[in-house]
Amino acid sequence: MEQMIHSPALRRKARASLSNASSRFDLGRESVDDGWEQEQPPEVIPTEIRLEQVRSAISYNRSPDLPFDRSVNPYRGCEHGCIYCFARPSHAYLGLSPGLDFETRLIARPNVAQVLRQELSKPRYKVATLAMGTNTDPYQPCERDHGLARACLEVLQDFNHPIAIVTKGSLIERDLDILSDMATKGLVRVGISVTTLDPELSRRMEPRAPTPARRLAVINRLSDAGVPVRLMASPVVPGLTDHELEALLAAGASAGADAASWIMLRLPREVSELWQDWLAEHEPGRAAKVMARLREMHGGRDYDPRWGQRMRGEGEYAAMIGRRFNAACRRLGLAERQPDLTTDLFERPPQPGDQLGLF
Template sequence: MHVNNYSPSTLTATPRGRGTGLRPDGRFLRWQRAAFDDGWAPEDSGAPARVATRLHIDRAKHVITYNRSPDVPFDRSINPYRGCEHACVYCFARPSHAYLDLSPGLDFETQLFWKPDAAAILRRELAAPGYRCAPIAVGVNTDAWQPVERHTGLTRSILEVLLEARHPVSLITKSALIERDLDLLAGFAHDGLVQVMVSVTTLDDELARRMEPRAARPARRIETIRRLHEAGVPVGVLCAPLIPALNDHELEAVIDAACAAGADSAGYVVLRLPYELRTLFTDWLERNAPERARHVMSLLTDLRGGRQNDPRFGHRMRGTGVLADLYRQRLARLQRRHGLGRMRRDLDTSLFRPPREAGPQLALF
């Protein structure tokens, strides 16, 4: 699948409402472009124009993806979308756009893919004779409630099938749009079938606007935690990613605010910089925090055993060394202070019943 119709590999600045102006070529292409000044580029006349979002159909045969990673507490997930309009500059999923021959930079946040028949495919997969129920994580790679969901309703249609089948789900989002589906989530919660984690990276509006320009404001995410809690939906807070010397000092403040709103669990993930994300994040850092860029990258290198990224299982989420130990101690102290439970709760799989496949044939009983 190839829809890349852009020629420049970089822009002079970040377009309005976007996380990056870079378009590094995907690592699987046979050629790579490099920007250079040939003397003909027009002078920068100010902020660049907006770049529109394009939505493409993803013809998938399956919607449930299985994994064997020891770093995550689930073995299957559903990602309704590829790419994410939230435009978080730090997103670990950006390099996955290279599999589409698209750039993990600006293309990741403007060239989106969705599966319009995902609910029907899911119904068929859950009804398969060999299917064995275990919690499904929804929206792990890219946010299932990103802005385009307002128009497609794709994530809601997936949740409707899962609720009909009494299938347990774990959800993660940084979008207030999840409140639209409180009626479904309350149905899951009634039978112990759901847990939601709301990602809160910072309480600083200006930093959030620069790092994650189309996600909900920090205070709005805290309010989402409150509304989920009031609806009886188990909800926790995920401080992700922690970035040393940029937002890691806010760990206590974020968790205190989330717990005051009703969060019953908390966790964090340290910034990861796989593949093209290293270039994208370091460029963003130089543009937005030039006075501390070297310090941030130095501390990240310390966390990663002398490298900018450590992909090893057991290390990639939390890091190693003195700073990683300090993060663990701070979280443990917060968990004791607020009486928080485990970040991942046990969800009931005993109520699962395979859904009927859609069709004209009526059920006998």
């Protein structure tokens, strides 16, 4: 039976999850004091990073809800620790908890760029836009030490391969040299996720992500460098952040975004209980309203995973958010769809051992 292990608040400093529930593939876990613990427990839960050698770098999907069919993710887990993150259940496949483990026990994939190069070099590979940051953030803090997102970008630049990046991380500014070069060829676009303009709410929901103001500054830097940027108002949290929608879009437009998108809060699998625990501690007065709105959009359930419904829900409330979004985008000149990235520049660079052409 799954057991919720609540950690003392002191040890959860700068972490969003209130628990470390065993995963659905685990037999269970329980903290027990056997009397032998002599040392004072740490004041904060440290971040642990393990390494994983990958056999394939590109993951393919057939989801009709997504505008891409392939992605690359240099990391598993995310230190940003966004409590609402739909990717948390993916940690269960590693035998780890979608709760605190997702934020503190990360996996880096040091050979991901090398394997990506090998896959792009295969004669049968057919080029299409590759997405990065679709599961966990490629520019989370550990990227500063491991540099795997940049290594992947260098490979894609060598191949003139189109890339769409989603991030909250300000570290993306480090790679402006590559991004601006690729942008001149129509090979890159970036989505910056801004959930709220309230720095205090952001700190509680997204404890180790850059502040909203810092993310808007990133949009400005990218835009000034000629990189197309989308303001992603995601997720919209009913009863908590929904009133900010127009202000978010206006702030993004002022920072230089040329497009925008939105997704409703999603609570798949373990995320629902983690989210409701967070609401009970941080927003007890709004918890009932938030969950009532979500269930209203999902047929009485916390989440409806059906294609076409899971991203935005259905019903009058969801439709109202859509109308507000469309009206604000028209007023601000924000496009909902950006032009397709170019694929006709794709070329496999010479590899060591290749036979040289005679002419």
